[in-house]
Amino acid sequence: MKPSIVWFRQDLRLADNPALQAAVERGGPIVPVFVWAPHEEGDWPPGAASRWWWHQTLESFAADLESVGSRLIVRDGDSLAELEQIVEETDAEAVFWNRRYEPAVVERDKAIKMTLGARGLEVQSFGGSLLFEPWQVETKEGNPYQVFSAFWRACKRLDEPEEPSPAPEKLPHPWKWPDSVEVDSLELLPRIDWASGFRDEWTPGEKGAAERLDRFLREAVPDYKDDRNRPDRYATSKLSPHLHFGEIGPRTVWHETRRRLGDARFTNADEGGEVFLSEIGWREFAHHLLYHFPETTDRPLREKFDDFPWRDDEDELKAWQRGRTGFPIVDAGMRELWTTGWMHNRVRMIVASFLTKDLRLHWLEGARWFWDTLVDADLANNTLGWQWTAGCGADAAPYFRVFNPMTQGAKFDPDGEYTRQWVPELASVVDKHLQQPWEAGSPPADYPEPVVDHAEARKEALAAFETVKG
Numbered sequence: 001m002k003p004s005i006v007w008f009r010q011d012l013r014l015a016d017n018p019a020l021q022a023a024v025e026r027g028g029p030i031v032p033v034f035v036w037a038p039h040e041e042g043d044w045p046p047g048a049a050s051r052w053w054w055h056q057t058l059e060s061f062a063a064d065l066e067s068v069g070s071r072l073i074v075r076d077g078d079s080l081a082e083l084e085q086i087v088e089e090t091d092a093e094a095v096f097w098n099r100r101y102e103p104a105v106v107e108r109d110k111a112i113k114m115t116l117g118a119r120g121l122e123v124q125s126f127g128g129s130l131l132f133e134p135w136q137v138e139t140k141e142g143n144p145y146q147v148f149s150a151f152w153r154a155c156k157r158l159d160e161p162e163e164p165s166p167a168p169e170k171l172p173h174p175w176k177w178p179d180s181v182e183v184d185s186l187e188l189l190p191r192i193d194w195a196s197g198f199r200d201e202w203t204p205g206e207k208g209a210a211e212r213l214d215r216f217l218r219e220a221v222p223d224y225k226d227d228r229n230r231p232d233r234y235a236t237s238k239l240s241p242h243l244h245f246g247e248i249g250p251r252t253v254w255h256e257t258r259r260r261l262g263d264a265r266f267t268n269a270d271e272g273g274e275v276f277l278s279e280i281g282w283r284e285f286a287h288h289l290l291y292h293f294p295e296t297t298d299r300p301l302r303e304k305f306d307d308f309p310w311r312d313d314e315d316e317l318k319a320w321q322r323g324r325t326g327f328p329i330v331d332a333g334m335r336e337l338w339t340t341g342w343m344h345n346r347v348r349m350i351v352a353s354f355l356t357k358d359l360r361l362h363w364l365e366g367a368r369w370f371w372d373t374l375v376d377a378d379l380a381n382n383t384l385g386w387q388w389t390a391g392c393g394a395d396a397a398p399y400f401r402v403f404n405p406m407t408q409g410a411k412f413d414p415d416g417e418y419t420r421q422w423v424p425e426l427a428s429v430v431d432k433h434l435q436q437p438w439e440a441g442s443p444p445a446d447y448p449e450p451v452v453d454h455a456e457a458r459k460e461a462l463a464a465f466e467t468v469k470g
């Protein structure tokens, strides 16, 4: 039998990989291919932190493929042209891949499917990155959902996601491998090495992902419901980059969590596990929205926000990006992001509220900064997160709910451990003044004054909101 090409994209894993599984079941040699084509991602090509992750995960996946007798063919160019060339070089008869849902990628993939299909190849795409395909879930009227709770209830009425397939032990290879470039030649790593904090924190790849899930289910899931809002604790899975790059599939997360819930060692785990799976549900919801409302990557879902009077202030934007706003919990989050490529969800909401409400800067400024600096930057989740916080998206927090950074900091980091870790200038400020150091008798000289007066800024934000409320 002639070879099949498996075109890997954001599904860099051997287990629970429907496209790879289909190639195994078809029989014959398998050619695993990855094409680096950032210019095909529309206005959202991978940012610096994502590129760092891509480098590591490609090397890790190439080694995993070698351990099952195969190889990763890496190309740099236009996806269609590279795939066509590999078809020529290997005489392949089939091309399989797992779907992605970003608008520019959906359009590209449709065109590639048509062109390769017209050449007589067997071309198939599979659902492996979500529990439920975006078009599987619809309201009674046949529309997409815009409210999470109703969406998730509808998902749970569908058949349970399939059990994931195990990793193949051996992959049949072609008699001659096509050309491949070195991962190094893609130049994904930063020229100036700012990523040492990333190396300390992350192990990109399928093994690193499995270890994260295992540790979370052993240590943290029982308390997840209560502790998931605490940035000072190990309380959430940190699976987001692994899920984004497809180093672990959501079906594995779903079934593994359910299986462990039956384990008697986890007394509180049922509730924790259910809440955890509903967060995976938010990821599903984000992709559902992105698929049905592709314009929302750059425009608010609630159109009246098109006319919102956003401000423009380079200095304040820079203060926010660099963690120098003078609001400790905001600065802690922004510095955690810069150093590790990740930020706790509660703190993401606080810093996003601060940017869009206290500073009244456009949510896209925040979305773009996150896009460049997060290792889990994900067009669906990031768009939802920003529009939700700014009040202009689906099921959004109302615009008039403005987070108070002082009370949020005191509530979710009560001992100040997280804040002091990331803002060491405040090490000696007592708990009482930690979130408002300007009230301390002698505030630390090396920490900035607050860029705005929160109470004033809140009033101005609400007045601005009145202009689009209608």
Ligand SMILES: Cc1cc2nc3c(=O)[nH]c(=O)nc-3n(C[C@H](O)[C@H](O)[C@H](O)COP(=O)(O)OP(=O)(O)OC[C@H]3O[C@@H](n4cnc5c(N)ncnc54)[C@H](O)[C@@H]3O)c2cc1C
Pocket: 228, 236, 237, 238, 239, 240, 241, 243, 244, 276, 279, 280, 281, 282, 283, 284, 286, 343, 344, 345, 346, 348, 349, 352, 370, 374, 376, 377, 378, 379, 381, 382, 383, 384, 385, 386, 389
């Ligand atoms: C302004 C803003 C921007 C965000 N940008 C991103 C982003 O670019 N990429 C990203 O993956 N998440 C984003 N999120 C969602 C959320 O903050 C992260 O998914 C979460 O913090 C990741 O940590 P975790 O893996 O420990 O989460 P856990 O609590 O362990 O949750 C498990 C998984 O569920 C998914 N998930 C959890 N919360 C959400 C959510 N609110 N929306 C969608 N999926 C969720 C993630 O895949 C996560 O890995 C954003 C949130 C906000 C408020």
